[in-house]
Amino acid sequence: MFQSFDDTSEGHLSPERVMRLRDELKRRNLDGFIIPRQDEFQGEYVAPYAERLRWLTGFAGSWGLAILMRDRGAIFVDGRYTIQVRKQVDTSIFTPRHLVEEPPAEWLEKELKPGEVVGYDPWLMTADQVARFEKAAAKAGAQLTPVDSNPIDAVWTDQPARPAKPVAVQPTQFAGKSAKDKLADVSASLEKSGADAVVLTQPDSVAWAFNIRGADVAYTPVVLSYAILHRKGEAELFVDGAKLPEDVAAHLKGIVRLRTPQDIEASLANLGSSKARVLIDPDWAPERIRAILTASGATIVPGPDPTRLPKARKNPVEQEGARAAQKRDGVAMARFLCWLDQAALAGDQDEVTVAQKLAEFRNAGGMLKDLSFDSISGVGPNAAIPHYRVSKASALPMKKNEIYLIDSGAQYQDGTTDITRTVILGEPTREMKDRFTRVLKGMIALSRIRFPKGTCGSQLDVLARQPQWIAGLDFDHGTGHGVGSYLSVHEGPARINKSDRTPLEPGMILSNEPGYYKEGQYGIRIENLILVREPEAIQGGERPMMSFETLTLCPIDRRLIEPRLLDPEELAWLNAYHARVLREVGAFLEGRELDWLKQACAPIAT
Numbered sequence: 001m002f003q004s005f006d007d008t009s010e011g012h013l014s015p016e017r018v019m020r021l022r023d024e025l026k027r028r029n030l031d032g033f034i035i036p037r038q039d040e041f042q043g044e045y046v047a048p049y050a051e052r053l054r055w056l057t058g059f060a061g062s063w064g065l066a067i068l069m070r071d072r073g074a075i076f077v078d079g080r081y082t083i084q085v086r087k088q089v090d091t092s093i094f095t096p097r098h099l100v101e102e103p104p105a106e107w108l109e110k111e112l113k114p115g116e117v118v119g120y121d122p123w124l125m126t127a128d129q130v131a132r133f134e135k136a137a138a139k140a141g142a143q144l145t146p147v148d149s150n151p152i153d154a155v156w157t158d159q160p161a162r163p164a165k166p167v168a169v170q171p172t173q174f175a176g177k178s179a180k181d182k183l184a185d186v187s188a189s190l191e192k193s194g195a196d197a198v199v200l201t202q203p204d205s206v207a208w209a210f211n212i213r214g215a216d217v218a219y220t221p222v223v224l225s226y227a228i229l230h231r232k233g234e235a236e237l238f239v240d241g242a243k244l245p246e247d248v249a250a251h252l253k254g255i256v257r258l259r260t261p262q263d264i265e266a267s268l269a270n271l272g273s274s275k276a277r278v279l280i281d282p283d284w285a286p287e288r289i290r291a292i293l294t295a296s297g298a299t300i301v302p303g304p305d306p307t308r309l310p311k312a313r314k315n316p317v318e319q320e321g322a323r324a325a326q327k328r329d330g331v332a333m334a335r336f337l338c339w340l341d342q343a344a345l346a347g348d349q350d351e352v353t354v355a356q357k358l359a360e361f362r363n364a365g366g367m368l369k370d371l372s373f374d375s376i377s378g379v380g381p382n383a384a385i386p387h388y389r390v391s392k393a394s395a396l397p398m399k400k401n402e403i404y405l406i407d408s409g410a411q412y413q414d415g416t417t418d419i420t421r422t423v424i425l426g427e428p429t430r431e432m433k434d435r436f437t438r439v440l441k442g443m444i445a446l447s448r449i450r451f452p453k454g455t456c457g458s459q460l461d462v463l464a465r466q467p468q469w470i471a472g473l474d475f476d477h478g479t480g481h482g483v484g485s486y487l488s489v490h491e492g493p494a495r496i497n498k499s500d501r502t503p504l505e506p507g508m509i510l511s512n513e514p515g516y517y518k519e520g521q522y523g524i525r526i527e528n529l530i531l532v533r534e535p536e537a538i539q540g541g542e543r544p545m546m547s548f549e550t551l552t553l554c555p556i557d558r559r560l561i562e563p564r565l566l567d568p569e570e571l572a573w574l575n576a577y578h579a580r581v582l583r584e585v586g587a588f589l590e591g592r593e594l595d596w597l598k599q600a601c602a603p604i605a606t
Contacts, residue, residue, distance in 0.1 A: 002359050002371045005352045007391040009088040011058025018093055020155040021056065022070055031116040031142075032069040033151060034104075034133065037062070040123040041203050041224055042284050044490055045217040045373075048160040052152045055159075058088045060389055065104050066094055067118075072111065076104045079476030080387040083519065105136040114141035122146040122288035127280075130287045146287070165215040167223050167243050169251045170486065172211070174414050176317025179211040180255050182310070183235060189306040190231040195279035197271060198306055199293075200227040202284055204487045205307040210237065210256060212248060213486065219373050220488050221411060226264050227256070228271070238264045265292055272296020281305040308493050311484070313507035318415075318485040319531065322509060322551055325367075325415025326529065330553030330585045332361040332410075333419060337555065338596035344398040344425050351377040351395040355406070362410050372409035372416050372489035379404045379425070383523035386477050386515065401426035403522040403560075409489050418489050418511055420527035423557045434471075435516045436524050436560035441467040442514040443526045444570045446479065446496070450545035453535060454503050457496035457510075464496070464514040473516060480511040483529055506546065508532045524560075528552035553581045555600035563604050575603040 025033055035057075039050035044062050054060050056068075061081040067074050075094040077085045085096045097107060108118070118137060120130065130144070137144040153159060172178055186209065190198060200206050203222035207213055214223030225239040235256040244252070252258065259267065269292060271278050278293050279301040293300060314322065336358045343349055343357075355377035362368050378388045379396050383405035398404065402425055409418035422436065442464035449463060457480065462469075464479040480496030483489055494502045496510055504510075513527035529551045535544035555578060563571065578601035586597050 002363075003355065003374055005355075005390060005392050005395070007393040008054065009058045009060045010055070011088050011090055014056065014058050014090045014093060017056055017155070018068065018073070021068065021152060024151045024155050025068075025070070025119070028119070028147070028151060029117065030119040030145075030147075030151070032067060032112075032118040034118065034120040034125070035066040035068065035152065036124050036129075037064045038124055039224075040286055041201060042126065042286070043203065043217060043220070043222075044488070045220050047163050047217050047224065049162050052150070052156070055156060056152060057094055058090070059085055060088060061085070061387060065099075067104060067108060068094075069111065069116075069118075074104075074107055074111075076102075076107070083385050084387065084389070103132075105132040108133060109136035109139050112137060112140035112142040116140075116142040118142065118144050119147045119151070120144060121150045122291060123286045124150070125287050126283060126285060127287045127290040128282045146291075163216040163224065164240065164243060166245050167212050167214045167239070167248045168245075169248055170207070170211045170213050170413075174317070174321055174486065175211045176315040179209065179251075182209050182211070182307075183229060183255060185310060186229050186306050187231050190229070190279065193279060193301060193303060193306075194277060195231065195301045195303075196276040197228055197230045198279040199268070199285060199289055200229065200305065200307065201281070201286060201289065202305060204484060204491065205305055205311065206237070207487060208311045209235075209307050210252060212251070214243070219371055219411065221369060221486060222488075225261070228267055236267055238267075268292040268298075269296040272298040275299070277301050279303050279306070281308075304493065309505070311487070312482055312491060312494060313505050314485055314509060314531075315507065319507065321414030321485060322529075322531065323415075325410070325412040325417055326551040327553055327584055328365050328367065328412065329362065329410055329417040329419065330581065331588045332358070332365045333421070333554040334581075334585050334589060334597050334600075335593055336361045337421065337423065337600070338593045340404075340423065341596065344404070345400055350397045351379055351382065351390045352392055354398065354404070355390060355408070358406065358408060367412045367414065368410055369413060369486070370411040372411050372418060376405065376407035376420075378523065380522060381520045383422070384517045384519050384521060386475075386517060386523065386525070398425055401428075403428070403432060403524065405523050405525060407525060407527065411486060413486055416484050416486055416489050417552075418483055418527065418529060419552050419554060420513055420525045421554060421557070422524045422526060422560065424559050428560050432522065432524075433560055433562040434565070435473070435518075436557075437562040437565040438467040438471060438473065439514050439516050439524050439526055440556065440561060440574075441566065441570060442479075443512055443528065444573050446512045446514075447528065447530065447548055447550055448569070448573055450538065450547045451504070452543055452545055455546070456503050457494055457500035458498055461496050461498050461500075464512070468514075468516065475515045475517065477515065479514055480530075483509045483511060485509075504532050504546065506532050506534045509551065512548075526556060550577065553585050555581055555597065558600065558602070558604060561604065566604075568606060571604060571606055578603065
């Protein structure tokens, strides 16, 4: 239900597919080709037709990029996938590289020979990405060139069709603001930026602006589409009309002019012929869109997508929806963890069956539309893989005295959830308790912090890491990401990591998820979602400070906590949190499940 546990990696087919692609590149007089994971919408989740990187290499992660030359190749991943990539990819064809330590453009500059020509699909790469690769190729005396059609599509004989599922309206009772009012706000922002129009290239921006939702990709309720919003005049939405039921067409009538997806290039050219100033987000807009606008005479106004901040700043209705969704999800999680305590070591459970059981509990709670991502369900050594994708082939059985990690989430119509809990199946070692408690200390530190206006995620990230740093430990993923409102579970622009520069603003929802991973043995992650509160005065203080409201309601495994490592303030926070979980989640439980929750939320003595 909801999630497939089939092994979708086909790395064993890579040699034959690579051979076919190299033949196609030779036919096109190309010495190499760049294969990003992204589709033409730069999304984290892509439809099956756009899984070109997975089809060619076998790599099934959510971010990666490969470069295939006639006699060599490389695949680039970040710290989340360094273990996974070696398991899924034929490393005799694609040498794994660390994205940060050796960026793809730098590798290309070193590997290219003078006169070589490398192709790329201008719909699948942003203008900024292309600029970096062009600079690298020029330094090597080589050439980077766009292709008119993707050569992988030419050799992928059974490539799936594009999705054609119907679009739905997201009612104002959940959206909190009408599409008409949102478009008026965008128009006002264009006035300030001096732009005549903006091209929205991210489907979740389109979905938010028009209060629509779709089912074109897994886990994220969007319709794959572009839109052009004009400062004066109607908006244009480029979508297959067959996807629009009567109620959706009626909802869009009067606020947008419907176009076919094939009309986008003509509409971009029309902007150019009218000498319009067009805002595009260089971090997200495909190079092809920039090229058409420039060639037709438009003036590019580079800047952030004007819907990104309003989308991230949840309005009061969306905030209440998030609280309701988190409480509903917390009930499902409590019922699941209660069941797990009894069933885990019965001998018939593994990583797949346990994840399926959680999905059943979520579905029973009502309003569930989908999961928000592939559940990461790992026990023992698999828990040590931060973004492990469980399959029937890889699933390990639940085993006594091992750690089990479940990172999962749901899409409810009133909110999106994302939670990670780590539990012990038996008795933990002293080291497990030490590492778990350090992760918990980092999570609590971030939960309790107060901070002034203008603070960004990179300034807070150290709070989650400091308890590990002092012990010579760390984790390789970011501490937190933005979360949408029945939209993307990984939403920009704000993040909590070592480099983010987006100021946090009231209404933003982010994850708080430090972790620790001991390769080959066990992994730990504790994740709550947190909401940025409005600034408040502090007694005796001189500046109002923002803070976080914890949204996630679920017990944290007391058996893995070493109380001696918690200071009195941390212990007080944890006991207060558990008291709240018992009060708010317990109201929906009874019998054995309520008894379990009372025990799981019992205060820890000072």
